[in-house]
Amino acid sequence: MGHMSQFFDLTTPAKRFRLVAVLEAITWLALLIAMFFKWVLGHEEAVAIPGMVHGIVFVVFVVVSLITAVQLRWGLKVTAWALVSSIPPFGTLVFEWWAQRNGHLAELSADTTPQRVAA
DSSP, rough: HHHHHHHHSSSSSHHHHHHHHHHHHHHHHHHHHHHHHHTTTTTTGGHHHHHHHHHHHHHHHHHHHHHHHHHHOOOOOOHHHHHHHHTTTTTTHHHHHHHHHHTSSSSHHOOOOOOOOOO
């Protein structure tokens, strides 16, 4: 339970960015599944809700990326990669992992040791 509460800890720009990056990837997955139902199985209405949710989360990701870029003083190149990462499916996860490993996500980058959950 401790690890889950850490995931929803939104006290820093890096932690907010990570949450929105994961949500963007999850909504991409939901949209891809819905597109299968629409294009393969013929359920035209299948993409309505997942498409709307993904669109909203996409816009939130762009806004959070720009805010995080200012707060963490990302350069133009890192900011551009963050924004481009929202286009391909699961790109936000790849960017988040890269940014964390390369020191662009503040305390998330500094804490590279595995977290142990107290029993």
